[in-house]
Amino acid sequence: MSWIVSLPCTRAEAEAVSNGSALDALAEPPVVVTREIDQDAGLWQLDAYVDDKPAPALLTMIHALVPSAKGKQPTVDELVEQDWVTLSQQGLEPVQAGRFFVHTSSYADRIPPGTTPFLIDASQAFGTGGHDTTAGCLEMLDRVKRKGTTPRNIADIGTGTGLLAFAAMALWPSARTIASDIDPASIFVTRDNAAINRMPLGRGSGALTLAVAPGTDHPAIRHRAPYDLVIANILAGPLITLAPDIAVATAPGGHAILAGLIARQMEPVLAAYRTQGFRLAARGGSSEWPCLLLVKRRRYGWRRKERAFHRADPADASFGSW
CATH class of the missing domain: 3.30.70 (Alpha-Beta Plaits)
Structure with missing residues (x-):
């Protein structure tokens, strides 16, 4: 009890x-x-x-x-002891964000035609699509795709259930994608969700690599950098702390989708990323939970800033390194 x-x-x-x-x-x-x-x-x-x-x-x-x-x-x-996972799934309504339809097993037979569905049941990890931050990221990914952007190298930092990584893979099936989380339980959940949603795991194009990592601190993440698209749906504090690392990991001209912050935290987060050479390209999400699309400015000429990025041995870029 x-x-x-x-x-x-x-x-x-x-x-x-x-x-x-x-x-x-x-x-x-x-x-x-x-x-x-x-x-x-x-x-x-x-x-x-x-x-x-x-x-x-x-x-x-x-x-x-x-x-x-x-x-x-x-x-x-x-x-009274109850099956809280089952009960929580019964209370989770499906979410349609952009072209994506995120649902639990209870709605598997009610998928709207023309949508890209993902089955994400309640679990220990964050990111079932029901929260404004996750839905905002899904809509922003759809927006990036509609603008004609074609990232070839994608990182989802703080992946939770793996949903945003799956969405990116569905939009750009030829890209290389890596998903990481500081919580090992999230990586196990992501692995299971990948199997359920038929998302291939591996290290090549069109496959998803998984890693347990605080932020970008993992050999596989460092080895693959720089990224054309970085997704980070976490919290304002970690987003600000990670600004230099995400800047190093993002290619010039590349995009970063940031979420997990509330409206009054937007300016401090933007300030941290502007200092690192990003500009705000678009704002989405809800009024209370904004989702930010940033672009890393290109540097031209002999004064351009470059930072060395540690290149790990390819053998270190292991899959599922928990």
């Missing part, structure tokens, strides 16, 4: 908690989730999941995360 502790909160408190809290220092910290329960009224809620019935001290710590709930008693409920 497990338990859930719920309290009302403000949006500001929800955003603050998402960046970490005092609970993280506990030996067995609760899983804390915040969500908007009424968009019109601006009502938010904090839910903390714990394995055992929460002690008063833990309730006090959880209450301290949301000062706006002072004087209100938290709701504490015992959860």
Whole structure:
């Protein structure tokens, strides 16, 4: 059995908690989730999941995360064990973004004609297409294709379920594509999803290479650089930190699709990439979750900036290096 502790909160408190809290220092910290329960009224809620019935001290710590709930008693409920994956899949509606139709097994017999479908069931990894960031990236990929761009070398950094890498492969089937994630579980999920969606794995053209890596730090990613297209649907902080590395990995004139940031984080992210020689070519996504298409400027003349990029031995460019 497990338990859930719920309290009302403000949006500001929800955003603050998402960046970490005092609970993280506990030996067995609760899983804390915040969500908007009424968009019109601006009502938010904090839910903390714990394995055992929460002690008063833990309730006090959880209450301290949301000062706006002072004087209100938290709701504490015992959860009955259920098949959460199956339940979550039942609640996932299909998503159509550009030419892509992303669905779970429940909708496998309801694919609209003329779409490019992907079956992505609920899993441990992020990226089922339902979130605005993933849908925005799918639409941006479709937009890049319609403009006539033809990347031959593609990297999906922070791939999650592999969905964006699959979409790129469907658009440019002759390209070489590599997908990486810092979480080994995501790479296992991507491998399984590749089999389900008949996406070939390997190292040649038209195949997908997989790697566990923090950012671009992997021999296979370094060896294949520079890339005509880099996709990074992660978070604003890592996007800013990775700006120099993504700049090195992107070919002059190449594109970068960035997402995972909220609207107020767009300017700091853009500033980090402009410093590295990128310009904003297009903005997509939703008003709250923008998706940015950047182009790396070409450098001409004897003053052009060049940075050495470590070329690993081809033998290091291993597939599925977990």
